[in-house]
Amino acid sequence: MSGIRWSSLIPKKLKNANTGEQYKAFDKDKDEKISKEEFIGALPKLVKTFVGSKKLDKVISLFDNDGDNKMSKEEIDKYLTENYGISFSDASKMTTGELVDYIQDSEDKKKKDKK
Numbered sequence: 001m002s003g004i005r006w007s008s009l010i011p012k013k014l015k016n017a018n019t020g021e022q023y024k025a026f027d028k029d030k031d032e033k034i035s036k037e038e039f040i041g042a043l044p045k046l047v048k049t050f051v052g053s054k055k056l057d058k059v060i061s062l063f064d065n066d067g068d069n070k071m072s073k074e075e076i077d078k079y080l081t082e083n084y085g086i087s088f089s090d091a092s093k094m095t096t097g098e099l100v101d102y103i104q105d106s107e108d109k110k111k112k113d114k115k
Contacts, residue, residue, distance in 0.1 A: 006104045007097040019099050020092030023073070033070035036060050 007015055014022070026034045026042040040056055063071040063079050077088035084106045091099050 005101065007100040010097060010100060015097035015100075016095050018092070019094050019096050022096055023076075023092065031070075033068070033072045035070045039071070 017025075022042075023034065026038050028038050028041070029035075036057070039060060040053075043056075060069065060071060063075045065075050065078065073088050076091075080086050080088055080091055084103055086102065091102075094102065
């Protein structure tokens with residue numbers, strides 16, 4: 001593993017928050033899906049500026065299987081399970097920082113295995 005830990009870029013309040021609780025907090029209209037507007041609205045201004053709108057659109061499209069521009073628990077579960085071998089249920093028990101570190105470690109392992 002090399003380079004900066006992705007979790008070090010997350011504001012402390014968000015990094016230490018429970019992932020499942022964050023999902024609920026992002027879902028302002030309580031329809032059990034996170035819309036683009038809810039997702040962007042929940043991100044700190046610094047993250048929005050650093051990442052940019054087009055990259056945030058890309059993030060949403062990774063999860064949005066049905067094309068409704070929203071991320072449901074089921075869509076997030078499918079993505080996490082297929083790409084990282086972890087369910088949304090298990091990820092919900094982690095802090096955001098722990099989940100980001102888990103994903104980064106998985107990505108690093110994939111890169112190492114390709115070599």
